[in-house]
Amino acid sequence: MKIIIERYHKDKNHQNLSETYDIPLQSPTLLEALNYIKENIDNSLTYSSGCRSSVCGSCGVSVNGKPTLACAYKVQDNDTIAPMRYFEVLKDLVVDHKNAQKTLVNSKSYSTPQEQTPTVSQSQEKLNELQSDCILCGICYSACPVYETSPLFLGPFALTRSWRYVSDPRDSAQNEKINTIQTRGVWDCTLCGECSLVCPQGISSKDDIIKLRTKSAQAGYSDPTFTSMF
Amino acid sequence: MYDVLIVGAGGAGLTSALSAAKSGAKVAIVTKSYPTRSQTTMAQGGINAALSNNGEDDTQSHADDTFKSANSLANRDFINKLCNSAPDAIAWLDSIGVPFSRTDDGKIAQRRLGGACAARAAYAQDFTGLKILHTLYDQVVKEGIEIINEHYMLNLNVQNNVVEGISVLDIRTGDVRSIVAKSVILATGGYSQIYHGFTTNSSGTTGDGIAAAIRAGARLSNIEFMQFHPTALKNSKILISESARGAGGYLLNSKKERFTDELAARDKVARAIYKEIESGGDVWLDIRHLGEEFIEENLPQERKLAKLYEHIDPVSDLIPIMPIAHYSMGGIEVDESGMSSVKGLFACGECSDHKVHGANRLGGNSLLELIVFGKDSGENAASYSKDYVEKTTSDKQLNSDIELINSIYSFTNRVDFYENRTLLGETFYQNAGLFKNEIGLEKALSVVEQMKNELPSMGVSDKTRDYNTNLVEFIEFTNLIELSKILLINAINRKESRGAHFRDDYLEKNDETFATPTISYKIDGVLRDNFEGVS
Numbered sequence: 001m002k003i004i005i006e007r008y009h010k011d012k013n014h015q016n017l018s019e020t021y022d023i024p025l026q027s028p029t030l031l032e033a034l035n036y037i038k039e040n041i042d043n044s045l046t047y048s049s050g051c052r053s054s055v056c057g058s059c060g061v062s063v064n065g066k067p068t069l070a071c072a073y074k075v076q077d078n079d080t081i082a083p084m085r086y087f088e089v090l091k092d093l094v095v096d097h098k099n100a101q102k103t104l105v106n107s108k109s110y111s112t113p114q115e116q117t118p119t120v121s122q123s124q125e126k127l128n129e130l131q132s133d134c135i136l137c138g139i140c141y142s143a144c145p146v147y148e149t150s151p152l153f154l155g156p157f158a159l160t161r162s163w164r165y166v167s168d169p170r171d172s173a174q175n176e177k178i179n180t181i182q183t184r185g186v187w188d189c190t191l192c193g194e195c196s197l198v199c200p201q202g203i204s205s206k207d208d209i210i211k212l213r214t215k216s217a218q219a220g221y222s223d224p225t226f227t228s229m230f
Numbered sequence: 231m232y233d234v235l236i237v238g239a240g241g242a243g244l245t246s247a248l249s250a251a252k253s254g255a256k257v258a259i260v261t262k263s264y265p266t267r268s269q270t271t272m273a274q275g276g277i278n279a280a281l282s283n284n285g286e287d288d289t290q291s292h293a294d295d296t297f298k299s300a301n302s303l304a305n306r307d308f309i310n311k312l313c314n315s316a317p318d319a320i321a322w323l324d325s326i327g328v329p330f331s332r333t334d335d336g337k338i339a340q341r342r343l344g345g346a347c348a349a350r351a352a353y354a355q356d357f358t359g360l361k362i363l364h365t366l367y368d369q370v371v372k373e374g375i376e377i378i379n380e381h382y383m384l385n386l387n388v389q390n391n392v393v394e395g396i397s398v399l400d401i402r403t404g405d406v407r408s409i410v411a412k413s414v415i416l417a418t419g420g421y422s423q424i425y426h427g428f429t430t431n432s433s434g435t436t437g438d439g440i441a442a443a444i445r446a447g448a449r450l451s452n453i454e455f456m457q458f459h460p461t462a463l464k465n466s467k468i469l470i471s472e473s474a475r476g477a478g479g480y481l482l483n484s485k486k487e488r489f490t491d492e493l494a495a496r497d498k499v500a501r502a503i504y505k506e507i508e509s510g511g512d513v514w515l516d517i518r519h520l521g522e523e524f525i526e527e528n529l530p531q532e533r534k535l536a537k538l539y540e541h542i543d544p545v546s547d548l549i550p551i552m553p554i555a556h557y558s559m560g561g562i563e564v565d566e567s568g569m570s571s572v573k574g575l576f577a578c579g580e581c582s583d584h585k586v587h588g589a590n591r592l593g594g595n596s597l598l599e600l601i602v603f604g605k606d607s608g609e610n611a612a613s614y615s616k617d618y619v620e621k622t623t624s625d626k627q628l629n630s631d632i633e634l635i636n637s638i639y640s641f642t643n644r645v646d647f648y649e650n651r652t653l654l655g656e657t658f659y660q661n662a663g664l665f666k667n668e669i670g671l672e673k674a675l676s677v678v679e680q681m682k683n684e685l686p687s688m689g690v691s692d693k694t695r696d697y698n699t700n701l702v703e704f705i706e707f708t709n710l711i712e713l714s715k716i717l718l719i720n721a722i723n724r725k726e727s728r729g730a731h732f733r734d735d736y737l738e739k740n741d742e743t744f745a746t747p748t749i750s751y752k753i754d755g756v757l758r759d760n761f762e763g764v765s
Contacts, residue, residue: 010696029539039648043700044692048263050432053468053535055360056267072538090402091697097264098379110368111327120324122332132329132354132361136266161368170327 001025003033003075005045006082007092023075030070030081031059034093046092054200057137060084061093067142069200084142086151099151100141107154108180109161112173120169127167131160131208133201140195140205146188154185156195156205163208166215178212178219186212187223232258233615234608235411237383237396237439240268241359241597242579243417244366245604246611247375250415253612258376260398260409262434262702265367265377269419269432269580270600273359274471274531275343276351277323277601278594279316283337287348289313296595299345299495300588301729302745303452308566308585312595312602319601320352328365330354331528341528342476343593345495351594356471356531359597378409382702383438384634386414386446386575387627393446393574394623397631401702404695406635408628412615413574415607416443420558420580421713422456423706425663426655429555430462430469434706439581441709443562444716448570450750451583452560453713454720457591457730458664459556460499461515466539467554470532472496472593474517477528482548484511497590497730500553504664507552514548521545553664557596559587559730560717563749567614568607571751574614578607583747589729638704641689647707650681650688654714666721667735675718682711719759720748 001024007017021041023033031049038045050056052071059070062082087095104110140156147153154162162181165171189209196204213223233255236243243259251257259265280287292313297304320338324330331339331353342349354361370377381398387408388394395410418439422431429435444450460481461470475481475492481499483489483506490502503513517525517532522545525533529544536544562570562577564584569576578584579600586599657677661670685708692700726740727733749762 009694011694038700043648043690044694044698046697046699050263050267050434051269051272052433052466053272054538055271055357055531056432057271058263058267094697101264104368104371108372110372111365112372113325113327117321117325119336120330120332121336122334125329125332128329129355132364133357134364135271135360136264136364164329165327165368168327168329170325 001075001077004078004080005092006080008083008089009091028075030061030063030073030075033075034070046094048094055135057135060137060139060142062142067139067198069137069139072200084138086142086144086147087138097138100138100155103155103158104161107158107162107185108173108177109158109165111165111168111171114170114172118169124169128164130203131164134160134203135201137200139198139200143194143198145192145194146190150184150188152184153188154181159186159212160203160205160208163212166212175219178216178221181212182216182221186216187225232256232409232411234413234415234611235260235395235409236415236417238268238417238419238579238581239265239377240417240419240579241270241363241366241600242604243415244363244370245601246415246417246578246608248366248369248373249605249608250612251373251375253609255612255615258378259370260378260381260383260396262380262382262401262438264379265370266364268363269435270363271360272430272432272469273597274356274469275473275476276341276353276358276594277320277362277597278346278350278592279320279352279598280313280348280350281317281320281338281340281352283333284340284349287350289316291347292316292350295346296586296592299590299592299729300586301590301739302741303455303588303728303747305585312586312598315602316598319598323362323365323601326365326369328354328362341473342493343472344475344493344499345592346594351473353473356473356529362597382705383418383442384631384705385627386442386572387624388446388572388575389624391447391572393572397628399635399702402697404698406628406632410623412618413576413611415576415578415611416562416581417577417579417604418581420561421710422555422558424654424710424714424717425456425555425658426651428467428655428659430459430467431556436706436709437558437713438706438709439577440561441712443570443572443575443577444712444750444752446572446575447752448572448575449563450560450716451563451747453716453750454724454748455559455589455730456555456717457496457557457559458500458553460496460503460553461551462554463536463540464550464552468535468539469556470515470535470549470551471529474515474529474532477517477520477524479515479517479520482514482516495590496593497732501664501732503551503553513551515551516548517544518546554659557591559583559589559591567610568603569610569614574618576607576611578603589731638689638701639693641686643689643691645684645687647688647704651707651710653677654681654710658714662718662721665732665734667733668722671718671722675715675722678711678714678718682715685711716750716757719757720750723759724748
């Protein structure tokens with residue numbers, strides 16, 4: 001089986017080099033294929049990986065234009081592998097997660113505990129059970145078309161995380177969170193649903209953003225593009 | 231200069247960072263990757279605390295179970311501290327928003343794991359480690375604690391047995407530099423990658439901190455005690471949590487019959503499975519009778535992993551499994567404050583031997599250890615740093631590590647270290663695995679000695695400086711070699727069977743000689759190895 005890898009090195013003569021590799025493995029995962037190339041064909045192939053079981057979030061790459069975890073994808077003949085979009089490429093398939101992770105700071109998506117921790121009921125726990133499965137792989141970020149024009153958008157995973165805490169009765173700063181996500185946040189999303197299609201944990205950030213819009217409306221906010229139309 | 235520099239950003243590292251920062255210290259976290267990519271994400275089953283949310287339990291029983299399983303190699307005081315602190319640890323995790331599964335009446339749900347007399351493991355479906363780690367990370371983000379990503383610690387900078395910081399390889403640029411600190415907390419994880427290809431652990435679990443600690447003069451304890459998890463997926467070697475058996479899952483042999491107590495301590499279950507496989511049979515985990523609804527609710531990750539990596543659905547199929555290396559019980563020896571034998575050098579989490587797991591760790595106690603001893607180490611390091619007397623720092627370690635990296639680039643690369651890494655894993659699984667004996671261990675030792683001698687003939691073929699993972703993986707391999715040798719020497723010297731250390735040439739436990747940890751250290755670069763009483 002053959003796969004094509006779009007490689008990158010900042011030295012000019014190695015820039016954007018496409019290489020084809022022959023993998024003599026039976027239906028490997030993409031990560032197994034990358035490991036095979038690194039150990040047997042070219043030691044310089046550079047990518048990130050860790051747990052190989054879809055939970056550490058290290059190995060996001062783009063396969064034929066679609067972002068996915070290398071460890072959770074079965075390689076097909078003639079697949080083209082490239083680094084994830086909207087991230088700065090450091091080398092080959094390794095990207096810089098700095099800007100993506102900054103959305104967590106900007107969206108204030110963390111818990112602000114209370115003096116006395118209130119009890120969480122079973123049904124309240126279910127409100128963010130799936131959202132808290134997020135592994136911060138950046139795949140939704142890479143699938144989000146808003147980043148084409150708006151690099152400071154808070155984006156799918158940060159907003160899902162915001163919902164996680166906004167929906168948690170233990171958090172004491174829910175109004176602050178709702179206020180924070182009004183700018184470059186919930187209203188900048190186009191609701192295209194690309195993020196939901198690619199999430200390896202089955203999380204739908206689009207749904208979470210819709211829920212956050214409802215919360216925002218309850219807090220007196222409205223869609224700024226909509227209001228400016230009239 | 232930092233007051234507290236933390237190396238490693240898993241559960242232990244992040245907890246110690248939060249507690250050191252809360253104590254007023256200037257803190258930074260160094261990680262060779264990113265915080266949420268650590269081994270902690272892979273902990274599935276739960277975190278132990280005697281909360282009595284699902285039947286009667288008490289901290290005394292928790293301590294008794296832990297002590298019994300440790301087989302005389304743990305310290306009762308440390309265990310009491312761990313178990314008594316457990317309910318508060320859970321309350322703290324609850325306060326910062328860990329999404330634990332809940333009972334009908336809103337209490338934190340608990341389930342039984344192996345070796346426990348009660349349903350003691352609090353859990354968040356089977357993503358307990360993932361959800362705890364990410365919640366901790368969110369708190370680190372909130373506190374604005376500095377994180378130095380993608381920096382690989384090469385060595386500790388220690389002068390006259392006092393730590394002064396570390397030297398790091400900036401993976402992105404390839405530069406070597408030093409980071410000065412009044413105290414250092416190692417939270418770098420275990421060394422299960424010695425069993426490369428036969429471990430549930432992440433590829434980065436290469437014992438970097440432990441190897442650096444012994445090079446810097448610290449004492450290590452019980453390195454021969456490697457825990458084998460009974461149930462990894464047979465082909466992909468991916469972990470299937472003990473909670474599957476805790477919920478009533480069966481182990482079946484080739485005749486499709488049960489052959490062992492599924493909820494005995496891990497060492498016993500793992501050996502029973504290995505014996506079945508050794509005699510040419512297969513072993514399966516069977517959770518079909520639990521039903522789809524229960525599996526979806528309580529074991530969603532197990533189902534997903536089995537489908538994705540083994541192409542079977544546990545709702546309707548048997549799960550093929552085998553036991554493989556899972557948890558390093560040995561590590562850096564620490565005192566009650568979490569400090570190693572090097573002043574100002576602390577350790578917590580899997581890289582430390584906090585004298586609680588002994589010869590056999592109980593499921594659910596490792597996540598607990600991260601929180602309880604992580605918090606302690608952070609506070610104690612912060613307090614130590616207040617009394618630190620500043621001196622002129624030395625460039626000796628930095629220069630030596632710059633030289634080290636340059637020399638690796640000039641190694642001949644005639645021998646492929648990746649092939650050797652594979653060979654190391656196979657050799658260890660066969661000869662230093664669930665059953666050991668003198669002949670096998672000596673054979674493995676000669677393999678390791680040869681690899682060690684051949685290191686200068688290995689090295690890297692990628693000669694670029696920036697983001698060179700070929701280089702990082704080679705340095706990780708040298709750390710594995712360093713610890714492999716210690717593991718084997720300890721295992722050869724421990725002529726008895728105790729917990730996870732099982733010798734088929736010495737089947738019995740020998741309390742007269744060996745009811746005591748194995749201590750390893752170096753004097754002038756020469757490895758020493760002793761059995762010493764529990765202090």
